[in-house]
Amino acid sequence: MINFKPFKGIHAKEENFKDFPIYSLNIYTDEQIRLKLRGKTHSYIDLIKPIFFKGESPLENRLKKVRKRYEDYIKENLLELDPASFYIYEQKKKSGETYKGILGLLSVEDFEGKNIKVPSFSNETKVKDFTQFLDLTYLQTNPILLCYESNSKIELLMDLEMKSKSFIQFEDEMEISHRLWRIDNRLKLAQFKEVVSNLPSLYLADGYYRLMGAIKHSDKIKDKSKSKNFLLDQNHQVLSLLVSGQNLKIIEYNRLLKSLNGLSKKDVFTKLEQYFTINYKGNDPYFPSHKHHISMYIDGEFFGLYIKHEFRGMSEGLGNIDTYLFKKFILDKIFNIMDSEEEMKLVSYIKGSNDIEGIKKMKHEVDMGEFKIGFGFYPPSFSDLQKVLELGEKLPEKITYIEPKFPTGIIMLDMK
Structure with missing residues (x-):
């Protein structure tokens, strides 16, 4: 059984929706990154700015500064904290391609069971980098992407919510539009939780290194903790976007x-x-x-x-x-x-x-x-990847690029 949970999402104020998120840095040139770092807007890249000052101090100190900078953003009322919620996310490109999914938390323990199929890769450096980021900032800023076999109940619940007005809506620098709906009604939360819990399987489509980083971070917290009750501790949750396999590109x-x-x-x-x-x-x-x-x-x-x-x-x-x-x-x-x-x-x-x-x-x-x-x-095809994951096979490097790509910083989880 899959234990899907709502969470208190953190996001930019309405006036900064458009400027706050950022895509993976590897899609930008060095000059584009420099321009973003020189910008004066309150944005995710401004939030993590200390990471880029490599000559200043060891990475550990720079990551601690990111946490301090995040806390300053909170004090200055630049970010909002939502009530415990699920979120429906829609992404639409100029070409007409549209993706939608539901955002919530999955327990680290769920990934130890048989219901979530995860491939394996071998880049330990990336896992170490993601783990260190979580250990020192306590921020999950980009969800992993999981897919499921098309499910009419989930689609119906999402479609009903999407008839109402979205609470976040903007078009980014790539001319891609983004919309989010917040679900915080207790009855609706229970409906989404139940329908996801009954899915036979979830398949990891993107975010392997973020997932492994979250699991290793959780293990470190468990080793230090005297309490054995981890159910309410968000250090043992993974920010996850669930999308139908038939809706992936x-x-x-x-x-x-x-x-x-x-x-x-x-x-x-x-x-x-x-x-x-x-x-x-x-x-x-x-x-x-x-x-x-x-x-x-x-x-x-x-x-x-x-x-x-x-x-x-x-x-x-x-x-x-x-x-x-x-x-x-x-x-x-x-x-x-x-x-x-x-x-x-x-x-x-x-x-x-x-x-x-x-x-x-x-x-x-x-x-x-x-x-x-x-x-x-x-x-x-999705069915090809599904078969490999069902058998527990190790996927070759760089076999696919999967969309949607969720811009970092739209909705964040503070694990502290």
Whole structure:
């Protein structure tokens, strides 16, 4: 049973809704970040400004300053604290793509059971960074993203609430509109809590390192605590956005190789023929139209690689993921890249777009000369990812980019 809880969300005042949140910093250039840090608005990046002053003091001291800065924001009445609530969140793009989900808390203990399926990755540095941020600021500012099989009861409850006026509404710098509805009525809270608790499973779609950081933070608090009653302690809760798997957008990551790793072009094609049927596609960008079709670009020409039937599905679950097959039959078997350290040196990742535009970006990068060869993929489906998670398999790095992306700081949880 999934224990979904409301929480006292913290957010900017209405006049600062638009300027307060920020997307993941890796989507901005260094210059854009510098401009944001020089801004005079009360915003999330202003709140965490001490983190960026690397020459000033150790990170531990800078994170303590972030906590102090947050407390100053509270004293200066720049942030609002809501009553215990669930939140419905809607994101709409100019293209018409719309996402919606429900925001609440899940207990750390829920992730130890069988109802929440979590993949594993191996970047301990990221986990350590997120843990340290939570240990010293006590702020969860960006929810993990979990998905569920489409559920008519949840959709109906959300649709009914969304007929009323949202309490937060703004359009951001990316021309994406955001709306939130607050649910604090006791009867409605009970309805949402019950319908989520009866979901057979939740699947982690995004936020693995934030989740692991929250779990490690919880473990540290438990080790220090004399009390064994953790039910009401928010240090043992994880800020979570729940979205129907059918409402996710799953975008592929394409691969770029800096060299042929000592092979000639002829060697590469000879080895590829063992595992793939190769079709010449010419000079025009080729986007793979099906699962198990891969687009390859080398020396100004495109080729379609179709994995031979006897190799499809090898490794149940993972065998449905083309980037896993790429690693197994191209990186390992052809280029002899066997470990993650070698892969990091030779392979770069570039986000696709679910269409030909992502392939054009890949082509451009190869044509610029830094990369020798590119591989483009058909995006995996939710059911493919679901199967892998059900089996408890470890997902390859950078297999998907999943939307919606929830801007950091719209709704925050103070664990103190």
